[in-house]
Amino acid sequence: MKSYPGRSQFIARSSEIDYQGNATMPALVSYMQEAAWENTRSMGISMYELLERGLTWVLQRMRVEMFRYPKHGETIVVETWASGRERVFLHRDFRIYSLENELLGQATSVWLVMDVVKRQLVSVPDFISEIEVVPNQEPLSFAKGKLPQLQEPQFREQMPVRWHDIDLNRHVTNTRYLQWILYTLPTEVLEQQLQELDVIYKAESLLGDTVISEAGTGDTETIVLHKLSSQQTGKELVQAKTVWELKKLEG
Template sequence: MKSMTGQSAFTVRSTETDQNGQATLPALVGYMQEAAWDNTATMGISMYELLERDLTWVLQRMRVEMFRYPRHREKIVVETWASGRERVFLHRDFRVYGADRELLGQATSVWLVMDVVKRQLVSVPDFITAVEVVPGQEPLPFAKGKLPQLEEVRYEQRMPVRWHDIDLNRHVTNTRYLQWVLETLPPEILEKQQLKEIDIIFNAESALGDKVIATAGPTHELDVFLHKLTSSETGKELVQARTKFGS
């Protein structure tokens, strides 16, 4: 079987918008993941098919670039396709369109396969590699390389992991991690500027009852910040991210 491009339509709901009536980035990433689920289901490799084998998809990295945020009740289409495979890393791209095929944003992502019983990453199984990767469009540059380390911590918050933070994989959902990364910045930054880009790496999982320390600080680049989420219990780095804001 060959992979194929998927298209999923969404309407921005009021509960998914910010104080300006625009869709939040966590909401948009949520749409992208729903589109990915729809697309993998057509090939028999959705999360449900993996869970039947005690396996699951895990998002390892995502780089998102937004040109315009859709508003409440705006209809959008998310296109997604498998864009490449490197050893255990499976790449998937997204493009978000508004009316008249206006390109609102785009993203590239890296996925791994995890054994849900052993909580360990595994080699990509044969039933997934049997799906031939045929990129639907020109692949975006793969998200690779290390992010700079956060050295100057200027902002810090502590986030307890609660019931509604947990997803089907029984760990903190990646959109909640994304939300915590952004909420570490003060309102004066979030209110006055628009998030243009984010590159986020998911390094480890956290579970119900954990406490997460969220830190952030500026870089030498204007309107660019580095972020880190850390487990207060183990000291393990959970998430690393770089954000870029603009007018």
């Protein structure tokens, strides 16, 4: 079987926009994940089909670049395709278009396969690796390398993990982590445009946990570094870097 690109349409709903009427970053990431689900379903390797084998998909990293955010009620097209493989890492790219074919944003992501009972990552099964990757365009640069560590947090919040934070894998859903990353920032930052997001998912968080969200400025005043960690274990759950269109960030 061959892997071909998929195209899915979405409408920016009122529950998915900010005070300016633009779709939020968590909403856009949710659209991209839904488009990926549809594309994998056409190949017989969607999450439901993996769950029947005791396996599941896990998002390990995602790098997003936005040029323009869709407005409330605007219909967008998300194109996605499997863009390559490296050992246990499965790469998938996305491009977001308006109906007029304006490129609104793009993203690249890294996926792994997890055993749902052992909660451990496994080698890519043959029924997935045997699918031939047929991208329709040049892949984006793979999301690789380390992100700079947050050294001196300026902002900190606690987030208890509740029922509606949990997804099909029975751990905190990826988009909830993104919301918690952004919730920690002051209003004067959130009022600016988020241009780039690079997030690494390192460990899962379960129902009943408490997540500590911390953030602080990076090498330049437009870069913010983020860390989510478990209050119970101290384990780092998520590391991220955001790039904003703003003049200055003050603690």
